[in-house]
Amino acid sequence: MTTSKTPSERRTHLVRLAGDLFAEQGFRATTVRQIADAAGILSGSLYHHFDSKESIGDEILSAFLEDVLAGYRAAVAESDDPRAAIERIVRSSTATLDRHRAALTMLQRDWNYFSGQPRFAYLRTAMKEIEQTWIDLLERGRETGVFRADLDARLTYRLLRDILWLPTSWASSKSWTTDQIVDGLLRLLFDGIKSA
Amino acid sequence: MTTSKTPSERRTHLVRLAGDLFAEQGFRATTVRQIADAAGILSGSLYHHFDSKESIGDEILSAFLEDVLAGYRAAVAESDDPRAAIERIVRSSTATLDRHRAALTMLQRDWNYFSGQPRFAYLRTAMKEIEQTWIDLLERGRETGVFRADLDARLTYRLLRDILWLPTSWASSKSWTTDQIVDGLLRLLFDGIKSA
DNA sequence: GGGCGCCGACCGAACGCTTGCTTGGTACAC
DNA sequence: GTGTACCAAGCAAGCGTTCGGTCGGCGCCC
Numbered sequence: 005m006t007t008s009k010t011p012s013e014r015r016t017h018l019v020r021l022a023g024d025l026f027a028e029q030g031f032r033a034t035t036v037r038q039i040a041d042a043a044g045i046l047s048g049s050l051y052h053h054f055d056s057k058e059s060i061g062d063e064i065l066s067a068f069l070e071d072v073l074a075g076y077r078a079a080v081a082e083s084d085d086p087r088a089a090i091e092r093i094v095r096s097s098t099a100t101l102d103r104h105r106a107a108l109t110m111l112q113r114d115w116n117y118f119s120g121q122p123r124f125a126y127l128r129t130a131m132k133e134i135e136q137t138w139i140d141l142l143e144r145g146r147e148t149g150v151f152r153a154d155l156d157a158r159l160t161y162r163l164l165r166d167i168l169w170l171p172t173s174w175a176s177s178k179s180w181t182t183d184q185i186v187d188g189l190l191r192l193l194f195d196g197i198k199s200a
Numbered sequence: 201m202t203t204s205k206t207p208s209e210r211r212t213h214l215v216r217l218a219g220d221l222f223a224e225q226g227f228r229a230t231t232v233r234q235i236a237d238a239a240g241i242l243s244g245s246l247y248h249h250f251d252s253k254e255s256i257g258d259e260i261l262s263a264f265l266e267d268v269l270a271g272y273r274a275a276v277a278e279s280d281d282p283r284a285a286i287e288r289i290v291r292s293s294t295a296t297l298d299r300h301r302a303a304l305t306m307l308q309r310d311w312n313y314f315s316g317q318p319r320f321a322y323l324r325t326a327m328k329e330i331e332q333t334w335i336d337l338l339e340r341g342r343e344t345g346v347f348r349a350d351l352d353a354r355l356t357y358r359l360l361r362d363i364l365w366l367p368t369s370w371a372s373s374k375s376w377t378t379d380q381i382v383d384g385l386l387r388l389l390f391d392g393i394k395s396a
Numbered sequence: 397g398g399g400c401g402c403c404g405a406c407c408g409a410a411c412g413c414t415t416g417c418t419t420g421g422t423a424c425a426c
Numbered sequence: 427g428t429g430t431a432c433c434a435a436g437c438a439a440g441c442g443t444t445c446g447g448t449c450g451g452c453g454c455c456c
Contacts, residue, residue: 166366
């Protein structure tokens, strides 16, 4: 019953509590007092562990992007053809997004807020790498005849990336398992993309 | 150069100015002072035209939902088969969403805020009608063999509705015309849905 | 092994600022 | 001289953040 009393692991616990709130309400819509309430302390006491609310967001966002970029790089490196790479990306992304629900909600709802600040410049950098990966794969697949010749890589990328990020925000609605969603997604995806 | 001085049409102008800001930033993230600045007046003067910030949001949201529901009803009533109805819905929706960018951003970013208030109960009602329309069409299409037999109507609806609402939030990025987007969308859609 | 000093974790109370909204007044129109 | 459209000023509430102080527990010294 007694909770762990690890020294600076309590900080991690606070980040997770904050993340739960961010995932439900977004970053700006969540107040430090709500976070403190969830932890059972006063809002001012949060600043013993973090120097600002933004630092909490920073920790969540950067961890997420490292994770997702690692997945993308592995998918590209360890796949032979574009179609296999895309399937790998979709499957790894779905798992990653599930572990970082808070980060995704923050990117969707508070992108304007974060992307403007120099501190979060790495957001734009990471998004550019993601975009470039998709476009490379789609164009490579088009050139080798795996995908339709009239495919607009940039338009398709925007659709796919956002589509991939949609189901995560459906909360834990329990209606479908992650596997169900990703299978339905892949089905909707490839049967519309491949040439034959 | 002199602007129109119509009596209570100035109110409509204010709603549009507010809508532009809501479309960019969302409802909660937009302040009444920003709206007033855009109109060239002081924030307090807004309350000569509206009794609250929420009233402005109400006007925008209810107008949008009336418009979109009318489109759905017409599409269903004037189409013979489910596939034609869906195509009509997609095309009419795209046009409607383009006219109501602000409402869509508000629903996406501030859904939690609005859906909790009794005043905006009509939001849930309208969403339910939209959902039922989609599910009826998808299941009817599945029964008549137009769509795959293993189609999960509810899951497909959630995907499609959100996908349909995505491109509107891509701001006026000018990269693609509305027609380009809707064609790409329909292509991605039917080639993944139809049985053959 | 009993007292000492320190330190992390937290409280209580406030700070400065922004939020949506109110109030009292004024200038101009018809 | 009544009404519309606005200004100037300000309110209470809420925001993120700061700061002095408290308290229990650990190491250390004699």
